[in-house]
Amino acid sequence: MAILSAKDFKSNQEVRWCPGCGDHAVLAALQRALPKVSQALNYEKERYVVVSGIGCSSRLPYYMDTYGFHSIHGRATVISTGIKVANPWLTVWQVCGDGDALAIGGNHFIHAIRRNIDINILLFNNQIYGLTKGQYSPTSKFGAITKTSPYGTVEHPFNPGSLVLGAKGTFFARSLDIELALNEEIMTAAALHDGTSVVELLTNCVIFNDGAHKELSSPELKADHTIILKDGQRMIFGKDKEKGLVYDGKKLRVVHIGEGGFTEEDILVHDSHSDNIGLQTALADMKGPDYPVALGVIRDVKDITYDDGVRDQVKEVMTKSSIHCVDDLLKSGSVWEVE
Amino acid sequence: MQHKVIETGDVVIRFAGDSGDGMQLTGSLFADMSAIYGNGLSTFPDFPAEIRAPHGTVSGVSGFQVHIGGDDINTPGDFCDLLVAMNPAALKANAKWCKRGAMILIDSDSFDESLLRKAGFQTDDPFTEMKVEDRAIICAPITTLTQESLKDSGMDTKSIRKCKNMFTLGMACFIYSRPMDYIFQYLERKFSKKHPEMIAPNRKVLQDGFNYASNIQAIPNTYYVRPAHPQKGLYRNISGNQAVAWGLLAASEKSGLPLFCGSYPITPATSILEELAIYKSLGVKTLQAEDEIAGICTAIGASFAGNLAVTTTSGPGLSLKSEALGLAAMTELPLVVVDVMRAGPSTGIPTKTEQTDLNQALYGRNGECPIPVIAAHSPSHCFDAAFTAAKIAIEHMTPVILLSEGFLGNGSEPWRIPEMKDYPDINPPYVKGLMVEGRKYNPFERDPQTLVRRWAIPGQKGLEHRVGGLEKNHEGTISSDPLNHEMMVRERRAKVDKIADFLPELEVHGEQSGKLLVVGWGGTMGHISSAIDELVSDGVKLGYAHFDYILPLPRNTREVLAAFDKVLVCELNSGHFAAYLSDAVPGTKIVKYNKIQGQPFMIKELVDAIKKEL
Numbered sequence: 001m002a003i004l005s006a007k008d009f010k011s012n013q014e015v016r017w018c019p020g021c022g023d024h025a026v027l028a029a030l031q032r033a034l035p036k037v038s039q040a041l042n043y044e045k046e047r048y049v050v051v052s053g054i055g056c057s058s059r060l061p062y063y064m065d066t067y068g069f070h071s072i073h074g075r076a077t078v079i080s081t082g083i084k085v086a087n088p089w090l091t092v093w094q095v096c097g098d099g100d101a102l103a104i105g106g107n108h109f110i111h112a113i114r115r116n117i118d119i120n121i122l123l124f125n126n127q128i129y130g131l132t133k134g135q136y137s138p139t140s141k142f143g144a145i146t147k148t149s150p151y152g153t154v155e156h157p158f159n160p161g162s163l164v165l166g167a168k169g170t171f172f173a174r175s176l177d178i179e180l181a182l183n184e185e186i187m188t189a190a191a192l193h194d195g196t197s198v199v200e201l202l203t204n205c206v207i208f209n210d211g212a213h214k215e216l217s218s219p220e221l222k223a224d225h226t227i228i229l230k231d232g233q234r235m236i237f238g239k240d241k242e243k244g245l246v247y248d249g250k251k252l253r254v255v256h257i258g259e260g261g262f263t264e265e266d267i268l269v270h271d272s273h274s275d276n277i278g279l280q281t282a283l284a285d286m287k288g289p290d291y292p293v294a295l296g297v298i299r300d301v302k303d304i305t306y307d308d309g310v311r312d313q314v315k316e317v318m319t320k321s322s323i324h325c326v327d328d329l330l331k332s333g334s335v336w337e338v339e
Numbered sequence: 340m341q342h343k344v345i346e347t348g349d350v351v352i353r354f355a356g357d358s359g360d361g362m363q364l365t366g367s368l369f370a371d372m373s374a375i376y377g378n379g380l381s382t383f384p385d386f387p388a389e390i391r392a393p394h395g396t397v398s399g400v401s402g403f404q405v406h407i408g409g410d411d412i413n414t415p416g417d418f419c420d421l422l423v424a425m426n427p428a429a430l431k432a433n434a435k436w437c438k439r440g441a442m443i444l445i446d447s448d449s450f451d452e453s454l455l456r457k458a459g460f461q462t463d464d465p466f467t468e469m470k471v472e473d474r475a476i477i478c479a480p481i482t483t484l485t486q487e488s489l490k491d492s493g494m495d496t497k498s499i500r501k502c503k504n505m506f507t508l509g510m511a512c513f514i515y516s517r518p519m520d521y522i523f524q525y526l527e528r529k530f531s532k533k534h535p536e537m538i539a540p541n542r543k544v545l546q547d548g549f550n551y552a553s554n555i556q557a558i559p560n561t562y563y564v565r566p567a568h569p570q571k572g573l574y575r576n577i578s579g580n581q582a583v584a585w586g587l588l589a590a591s592e593k594s595g596l597p598l599f600c601g602s603y604p605i606t607p608a609t610s611i612l613e614e615l616a617i618y619k620s621l622g623v624k625t626l627q628a629e630d631e632i633a634g635i636c637t638a639i640g641a642s643f644a645g646n647l648a649v650t651t652t653s654g655p656g657l658s659l660k661s662e663a664l665g666l667a668a669m670t671e672l673p674l675v676v677v678d679v680m681r682a683g684p685s686t687g688i689p690t691k692t693e694q695t696d697l698n699q700a701l702y703g704r705n706g707e708c709p710i711p712v713i714a715a716h717s718p719s720h721c722f723d724a725a726f727t728a729a730k731i732a733i734e735h736m737t738p739v740i741l742l743s744e745g746f747l748g749n750g751s752e753p754w755r756i757p758e759m760k761d762y763p764d765i766n767p768p769y770v771k772g773l774m775v776e777g778r779k780y781n782p783f784e785r786d787p788q789t790l791v792r793r794w795a796i797p798g799q800k801g802l803e804h805r806v807g808g809l810e811k812n813h814e815g816t817i818s819s820d821p822l823n824h825e826m827m828v829r830e831r832r833a834k835v836d837k838i839a840d841f842l843p844e845l846e847v848h849g850e851q852s853g854k855l856l857v858v859g860w861g862g863t864m865g866h867i868s869s870a871i872d873e874l875v876s877d878g879v880k881l882g883y884a885h886f887d888y889i890l891p892l893p894r895n896t897r898e899v900l901a902a903f904d905k906v907l908v909c910e911l912n913s914g915h916f917a918a919y920l921s922d923a924v925p926g927t928k929i930v931k932y933n934k935i936q937g938q939p940f941m942i943k944e945l946v947d948a949i950k951k952e953l
Contacts, residue, residue, distance in 0.1 A: 046803065054808075069805070070806070078628070082636065082640020083797075086641035336573070
């Protein structure tokens, strides 16, 4: 098999996102990750299908030189599900925004996760409706002032991680648009995971919600406001790596290493593969100002996938049943002959 | 007393009771048995939406009508020769369906003070109240007799009471000279694995019912219903929903495409999904989706990935699927949408039949969005209709709406089993084999004759392309160019219109020209053709045309209509097809006969309506 490069995944279409939009960086990371996935799993380029709903980020399939389906608002998850069940040999990447996946498509989103269908969902979360020019979304912060909430919203946002883990999702990761290297790594891990992989990408909308993730992305602030979780490594963060996370039996706590009797040995070690969904949920739920926002692969556990289940059942029934063609079917059960 | 055995051409029997009385089973067993005996038949289950409505109330009455006879049984019959009423409510709800000389068989144990009041009777004489006191009324203490029959069976009282329907069925078998072997075999099949102890008691109660009926003197006559003389061959009973499922399986086999069904349960379409879920041995994948939209969208995804994709629903579900139907039309992917129509709007009367989704099927989408619409005309025709819907969808790269009706979906009739070798192949327009070597694949480039685009199923090297809901040009690039948009709109319409070149012409029964052409479509065919037969045998001269293909219409539609002075369109809605026809063939004098009661036509009303137009 020919070795693929990022260039092989670039289509000839002109990329039409606004200059400075976070989506450009995510597209670049995906185009860099797929050659790695192809090498690791021995996948030819023609196995990739990129599916999207409606929204700014949902234009992404046009920019990928793969099979692609730009569908309708909220329904990308079910189009992806149909593709994967019909032909499990294909590897499905789905692109959706926070409005697309969590408002109009919220029902499909949780049910795909519940089924654990083997698709990779890239959830672009810019906390705003961009394509319709600036209305609040289900992830907009409480009180957000937008065109449809001129006095501030009076509703709480969803944390996508809580939804995924609440639906007993098997893979959840979070990152920022600008973290190119981390994104490439996370996307590769998502592809290697069998089951629904959800990658939340906190993206910046320069036009309608600029700076929404500023604390997490600015060079001065991010060390104190984010923590990058890596398997086998201690949960340490801060400008001088002076802070860490401990679990006191009830909840996570931020401690200063060397203070209050806490040494580096007391700090938690990350394990995305353990089935400790309580701790993983607590990590996914962390937010400022008291906690850093967790980035990286938070949960990555094995479970049976829906597409495998469907395929195996068909195989099993095929071996047991005496009906193997439509003529068999038509003559089965109660029939009578007229002479 | 010596029973007189009367030979007759056909009889209609209506079994009615509480929704928990097992009347659907009783009726279908009687029907299956009659089919094997060689009768022609048609059935009509008429049940409430509630699974177990309040005991003894009129709203909870469940009925099953079966019409048995010779070769010419086209409908379940307007009125019945025997009404079985398991309680006063069943009598109240169904007395109006009794013929003048009908027999009424009741379970007299249930005609007590409290149940009479529950059913809303004022007096202790429900027969006079219903004005059926002159019918032959057979009062049998069915509950007591069933208890007596099974007192040594070791069964508990509740289980014994559930066997009342078998006692009743035994009585019906006596009245209509039915051999009970088929029911005995059914009991063996049903119980031999899990409850072999149930076989003997059920046989006993059935036989006791038969013997009781032969011993009492209340039954004036018994009947011998002459069997049909059907064409040689292997037969089975089939319901419309089962036939849809099987027709789709046949299309899957003939096209070489695996079948995928994404659906959400909805009355009266659910049993199609249930049926398909059984036949995994034929490679079917069924997905019970989280909602109607997920049903159609998983199917669209499966179609993109190269399956024969199907979604099954009823009116409210079709409404929810509208936007996605537009996506299927825009991406020009094959898809079969089955709508088993029921009385609407909104939830309407979910278990009752109607043809009120025609306008929705024809027009219910945003933008210019023509989608082929075809209709099934009988339970067994659902097989061919589903096969044809799939063939059109695949060969013309389009979604297709197949309209069925609750009346067809739940109704059943004997069917001469076809052989798959007699069905045509279905040829997907794959780009491989049609494309010139080395040329770029343009996903929306069309075949010049049919205007059908070529299909490149994902997974093939070098054919990577994108589809979607945005308007595109032939190359598959997004385009908002005004002239390109109009061209694509017109091409998609012309592609659908050209399907008519591949469809059979409309046939006219009876007179080929003259004063009056009667027109119908869908599940009303049995009733309309029976009415026409009756009129023709009285010497009336008219023509009758029944439409299976609605969009596009058969090529000769204009010619057929033009040969008559007047066209009477009969349909179970306010006139959807009549309006559509007058738009399609301007200048035709169209008159309408409509019924919107959640019930099929009656032959008599049709005869009267047609006579008025003569």
